Amino acid sequence: ADLENGIYRLNSKNDQKQVCHFAFDNDKLLHRRLGHLNVKGMQILQQNSTGLKGIIKTNTPCEVCSSGKQSRLPFKYRGHRSKNLLDLVHTDLVGKMEISSIGGSQYFMTMIDDHSRYVHIFFLSHKNEAFTHIKDFIALAERQTERKVKAFR
Template identity: 35%
Template sequence: MLKPDIQYTQVLNNHGIKVHAQEQFCTGCVLGKHHRESFQSRKYRPRAPGKLIHVDLCGPMHVTSLGGSKYFLVFKDDFSRYRRLFFLMRKDDVAQCLETFLNESRTAGNTVECILSDGGHELTPLM
């Protein structure tokens, strides 16, 4: 709301200047005070590394890396928060990176039970 400054309004009124100020809604103020809906809390929390893995592919980037990559793929373990990052030249390299990540997890003694992605189509053919 646009609220008239009471102190200045009183000063003007004391000097014989009538101020008819009204409170008005300011769209920017109203939108600025809105809060996002919070995410529902998940019922499932993993109790060991490797049980739930989040995956996201980002790119293409406007600037290529020194190695010529335009994409990166990140795997994040929900339990330990460990992240593994792969740089990719093409989206087609996702399958190889997934295989590498799963092999590394097995070598570390962790069995990946669930992979969660943001709904991107890069993992759909692999599942």
């Protein structure tokens, strides 16, 4: 090793290819480590790589792969949408967020009309502001639609 500018420089030349050879006795372990690659893909990988020894032979089903290929019926549509504006208004209060918004809010509240799916969002600095915003939304919606809010969830 030679000292250059306060740093030791190691002069070494190695022309050998650095290859890692390994053999798997357990095809299932290799299958999992390769992200649940199929058997044909594992065999192609074995043919095209220098470091993968061993014979990939198993075609035993993987429980994770089997469950991933399954499908299920969609949820039944309940068809229970309200008939008129403001018959039903849904609300949700979300927070406390770790990062405040630009305006300093750490909560937000959504108001969704069930009939029209109109969404109104309020940003809140504190949870106790929610009731005031609910009253304001109801007053605004009733004034604009000339209808009364019948149910509020």
